[in-house]
Amino acid sequence: MSKNPFDLNVMAKQAKNMETAKAVGQVALTSAQAIAQLNQQAAQELGKRLQSKVADLMKTQDPKSAFDYVHAEVLQDAAKEVAQYQAKLFEALASGNKELAKIAESMIKESQHDLIHFVNEATQNAPAGTEPYTSVFKTSFSSALQNFELIRAAMADSFVNFQESVENMKNLSAMQNKSDSTSSKKRK
Numbered sequence: 010m011s012k013n014p015f016d017l018n019v020m021a022k023q024a025k026n027m028e029t030a031k032a033v034g035q036v037a038l039t040s041a042q043a044i045a046q047l048n049q050q051a052a053q054e055l056g057k058r059l060q061s062k063v064a065d066l067m068k069t070q071d072p073k074s075a076f077d078y079v080h081a082e083v084l085q086d087a088a089k090e091v092a093q094y095q096a097k098l099f100e101a102l103a104s105g106n107k108e109l110a111k112i113a114e115s116m117i118k119e120s121q122h123d124l125i126h127f128v129n130e131a132t133q134n135a136p137a138g139t140e141p142y143t144s145v146f147k148t149s150f151s152s153a154l155q156n157f158e159l160i161r162a163a164m165a166d167s168f169v170n171f172q173e174s175v176e177n178m179k180n181l182s183a184m185q186n187k188s189d190s191t192s193s194k195k196r197k
Contacts, residue, residue, distance in 0.1 A: 022123070032112055040105035044098065051094050058086065092182050099179040103172060110168040117161045121154065 062082070069075045128150050132143040 036108040043101040095182045
């Protein structure tokens with residue numbers, strides 16, 4: 010077997026890449042299942058409430074009291090349900106985002122380590138008299154690693170920004186839900 014740096018640990022790296030892809034797929038599947046479950050629960054609850062509200066509405070004889078009932082109870086309840094659904098959805102998205110960020114960070118560190126190892130192997134096995142070329146190659150590689158680090162930092166920032174956006178939307182939804190319930194109590 011040759012000592013070519015291109016052949017080192019190919020099977021192990023492929024297996025590791027398969028495990029990483031499997032982990033990413035699992036995170037996506039878990040998030041999708043959580044969102045599907047939220048949607049199913051929301052649809053079932055909406056169906057039950059709608060049936061109950063229609064039955065209550067059919068009992069009213071006066072159009073004004075029917076309008077007041079729809080405005081005061083049905084619309085307020087619907088707004089609360091939407092806010093609760095949004096909060097659960099944001100929580101599911103944030104959880105998946107954290108897992109994906111961990112996996113991506115791990116992959117980047119591992120790739121960086123593999124590249125450094127590859128360059129060291131390649132330059133150690135370089136023929137005599139190629140030192141100037143290997144020096145230029147190492148310098149270029151060092152610059153590429155710095156750019157790689159900038160990309161990693163930008164990716165980490167984007168995950169953090171997404172997380173902050175989800176938190177902001179969650180907080181806004183909670184504040185809106187709180188103000189809706191306060192105004193609902195004042196009317197009663």
